[in-house]
Amino acid sequence: xxxxxxxxIDRIVDLNIGDxxxxxxxxxxxTSTIFEGHFPGYPIMPGVLLTEAMAQSSGWLLLGLMxxxxxxxxxxxxxxxxxxxxxPGEVLTIEAKVEHEGSGFAVTSAKVRVxxxxxxxxxxxxxxxxxxxxxxxxxxxxxxxKIGFPLQALTHD
Amino acid sequence: MSSTFEQIANIIAETCDIxxxxxxxxxxxxxxxxxxxxxxxxxxxxxxKAFGIKMPLEKWTQExxxxxxxxxxxxxxxxxxxxxxxxxxAKNAGTGTASGS
Numbered sequence: 001x002x003x004x005x006x007x008x009i010d011r012i013v014d015l016n017i018g019d020x021x022x023x024x025x026x027x028x029x030x031t032s033t034i035f036e037g038h039f040p041g042y043p044i045m046p047g048v049l050l051t052e053a054m055a056q057s058s059g060w061l062l063l064g065l066m067x068x069x070x071x072x073x074x075x076x077x078x079x080x081x082x083x084x085x086x087x088p089g090e091v092l093t094i095e096a097k098v099e100h101e102g103s104g105f106a107v108t109s110a111k112v113r114v115x116x117x118x119x120x121x122x123x124x125x126x127x128x129x130x131x132x133x134x135x136x137x138x139x140x141x142x143x144x145x146k147i148g149f150p151l152q153a154l155t156h157d
Numbered sequence: 158m159s160s161t162f163e164q165i166a167n168i169i170a171e172t173c174d175i176x177x178x179x180x181x182x183x184x185x186x187x188x189x190x191x192x193x194x195x196x197x198x199x200x201x202x203x204x205x206k207a208f209g210i211k212m213p214l215e216k217w218t219q220e221x222x223x224x225x226x227x228x229x230x231x232x233x234x235x236x237x238x239x240x241x242x243x244x245x246x247a248k249n250a251g252t253g254t255a256s257g258s
Contacts, residue, residue, distance in 0.1 A: 105201070
C-alpha cells in the first residue's frame with residue numbers, strides 16, 4: 001500500500017468471475033505522511049482511503065469482468081459506514097461483489113475486515129468507459145501484474 | 158396511465174426527492190425534472206432491478222449523439238415507459254434484446 005500514490009491494493013487473493021466476487025489484501029504501512037496529520041499521536045487510516053480501497057477492489061473485479069476493455073470510474077458512494085479504526089501496520093482483507101451490471105455502469109458492495117472484525121462497508125456505483133488513454137491501460141496492465149491479477153480469469157465468455 | 162409509468166414515477170420521486178405529483182407522463186426527465194446523468198444512473202439501477210431488464214443507456218445515448226434519435230424518445234417519461242415495456246416484452250419472448258451495451 002502506497003497511500004501517497006493511491007496504490008491501496010497489494011495482492012489479489014481470489015477472483016471469481018462466475019460469482020462476480022473478489023477478495024484482496026492490503027498492508028497498511030507503519031509510517032506515512034498521512035498519519036502525521038491523521039492524527040498526531042493517534043494515527044488511523046482515513047475513512048476516505050478505506051472507501052478508496054473498497055473502490056479499487058471493486059474496480060479490479062469490474063476490470064476482470066470487462067476483460068480490461070473498459071475502465072471503471074467511481075461515481076457514487078452509498079451507505080459508507082466506518083465501523084472501527086484501522087491502525088498502521090494492520091492487514092486489510094477486502095471483499096467486493098457485483099450487485100448489478102447496467103449499461104455503462106455497475107454497482108458493487110464491499111467490505112473491509114481486519115482479521116474477522118468488520119471495519120467498514122459501502123455500496124459503490126461506477127461508470128465504465130473504453131480506456132480514455134493508452135497510458136492508463138499500460139499502467140493498469142502493470143499494476144495487474146504487480147498485484148497478481150489472474151490473467152487466466154480473462155478467458156471467460 | 159400504464160403501471161409502468163407509475164412505477165417509473167415512483168422510482169424517480171424516491172431516488173431524486175422530487176414531489177410525485179410534479180412527475181407527469183409528458184415530463185422530460187432532464188429538461189423538466191432536472192435529473193442529471195448521475196441521478197439517472199441511480200434511476201436506471203432501480204428500473205433495471207424493478208423490471209428485470211438492462212436499459213441500453215449507452216446505445217440510446219449514442220443514437221441521440223449521432224442524431225438518429227431525440228432525447229424525447231427516451232427521456233419523456235411516457236416514451237421511457239414504452240421503451241421499458243418493449244424491453245420487458247423482448248425479455249419475456251426470449252429474444253435476447255432486453256439488454257444493451
